[in-house]
Amino acid sequence: MTKINQTEDSPARVLGHPLFRGAPPAIARLLLRDAALLHVEDGTALFREGEDALEYLYVLSGGIEVLRHTQDGQERVFHxxxxxxxxxxxxxxxxxxxxPMHARAHGDAIVVCLKRAGLQAACRAWPELSMRLLTRLSDRVYRRVNxxxxxxxxxxxxxxxDYLLRLRPGEEMAVRLPLTQRQLATHLGVRAETLSRLLADWVAxxxxxxxxxxxxxxxxxFLDDLAQPVRRSF
Known part of the structure; x- marks a missing residue:
């Protein structure tokens, strides 16, 4: 990981995120206090499961994947x-x-590292932020239950x-898997052999x-008809 001179890009872009949009100047200063810009190369770990949670991240470029390792050593990429x-x-x-998870760069990435203390202080001083975080967390719990x-x-x-259809950019037919097929099998909760057989059958x-x-x-x-029965209406 390499620290970037803040003149190259500004941590203030964080304030455009729906969580922080419209934050009063004093709250913005709390959120951005001691923020740092980092360049991380593909595969570089930003934090590991069990480490002290002192910072959270905003993605300026590239991607960051969060994952855990299963008991048999496979990687389960959550998002x-x-x-x-x-x-x-x-x-x-x-x-x-x-x-609670590992995070690493998915391709080269630039992130803003923001401090736990600043976020907590901002929530105490600006109740609107606390409400937005509560709504965000509630929606996330609902998705996990589903x-x-x-x-x-x-x-x-x-x-x-369902997974393949969700990857479609608009109505285009071409999709690119963000995971290896072994990672995808773990993500979907199926054996790698089952995934390989399904893909081969659909190709045939x-x-x-x-x-x-x-x-x-x-x-x-065909894919939509197959996935439709297990989709929720909301």
Whole structure:
């Protein structure tokens, strides 16, 4: 990791995030106090599970993935945060004061490192920020509850179909997997062999074409029909 001169890019861009938008000047100063810009190369760890949670991050360029390791040593990637997103802000309020996951660069990235003390002080001084964080956390809990239900009620084929469709940029047919196929299998809760067989079957049926990370969805209607029964309406 390399610190960047703040004249190259400004931590103040953080204030455009929905959490912080409209913050009074005094609150903005609290949020940005001791902020640092870092350049991180692909695969570089920003923090590890169990380390003291002293900073949260705002992504200026590139991506940051958060993950855990399963008991058999596989990587379970939970999410990849992109430009303009904040991560690890909820860890700043956990009673154990430790990061619950690993975070590392997904490709080269530039991030703003923001301090736990500043965020907590800003919440005490500006109740609107506390309400926004509470709403954000509530929505996240709701999504996780739905995800647990989705995993228990869906088949491997339904999970894969839904995942591929969510990667589509608009109505385009081409998608690029952000994960390796082994990582994707762990993310979807299926065996790597099952994922490989599903992809091969759909290629043989003409539903998709491609290999490794690059695919074309030749029959998105088929995938949508497959995934629809396990999707919630809200």
């Amino acid at each position: 990849i945060f992109r430009v303009g997103q904040v991560l690890a802000e909820t860890a700043m309020f956990m009673t154990h004061e430790r990061y 995800q647990v239900e989705w995993f228990s009620d869906s088949t491997a084929a339904q999970r894969l179909a 049926q003409g539903r998709i074409t491609g290999a490794r990370r690059d695919w074309i969805l030749c029959d998105p209607a």
